[in-house]
Amino acid sequence: MRMSDGVEWAAHACALLAALPEGVGVSAALLAEFNDLPPAYMAKHMQALARAGVVTSARGAGGGYRLARPASEVTLWDIVEAVEGPEPAFRCTEIRQKGPCAAKPAECRHPCQIAAAFHAAEKAWRGSLKAVSLASILADLARKQSPARRAELLAWLETKL
Amino acid sequence: MRMSDGVEWAAHACALLAALPEGVGVSAALLAEFNDLPPAYMAKHMQALARAGVVTSARGAGGGYRLARPASEVTLWDIVEAVEGPEPAFRCTEIRQKGPCAAKPAECRHPCQIAAAFHAAEKAWRGSLKAVSLASILADLARKQSPARRAELLAWLETKL
DNA sequence: TCTATTGCGGATATTTAGCATCCGAATTAT
């Protein structure tokens, strides 16, 4: 089981968007360049974020992506859901209904104990991700990152906008 | 992100082993037949469980697999770890150290906020799985499954052992 | 209006995971 790298990329991209002044659009190409990522694939993931309503997009010169809502209202789960899709990692294939001792469909109105346990575990996982917003990430970062470093990053971005 | 079907198969197989009287070995072929699963691939997963010490194996006639310890001491996480490996689903590739504003390695002694949040979420997930043992699964099952159904399953198994 | 820029979606390549097969080694029952 492995989460696609796109989730990490999208999360960092969204954190960058959240750190920017309001109303500024950033192209997918620039977001990719910032972390030395493949531009084409980065663009795909930004499209996924746009479809999911996490960011808004604007075409044409001076366009690009920006957050669709305040940073405090975008969670890591929103980003995972946008990039990886909403489906759970564990998908019960109902093998109890197969084989020589197959259970009848009527006996399977409820998920089996195993599926229930996995679903509960994933719910805990999602809950943990929903508790972390871009705002809380930036707040943590501000505490650990030197102001000089932060200024350096913003300065580079300004030269490109 | 998707968990392999093998985890579901292994979990059901272990639950079956846990429901059996002590000292009985079951071949991989029979475990596969019980749920109409591909025998070769089932065998592969049973080997993984044996390598991880979840089950013990015995070759030769009358051999097969059995639980390596009491059902109360085998958790769903043990099975996931055996089949999928212990690596986390989220793997930070340290993209903050790449690109035109790359952070220096000295600044990266600690994981970034994003990686830390994902690691915390997976810890919650693992914790939830570690709280569920094969014994608790069987106990839940006994509460919902009719005694007649249980007898039916054991009867079929006896004809094959 | 024309051009440069940018997002969008389809089509294509690459990599990974799932599945099957084979044969050898170990063990037990006869």
Next chain:
DNA sequence: ATAATTCGGATGCTAAATATCCGCAATAGA
């Protein structure tokens, strides 16, 4: 001993997920 089982590992094939590319549509500014 011998034969019947059964696990273990190596190898190859297929399907699916992942990553990449390319042309088109839309937008803003000159």
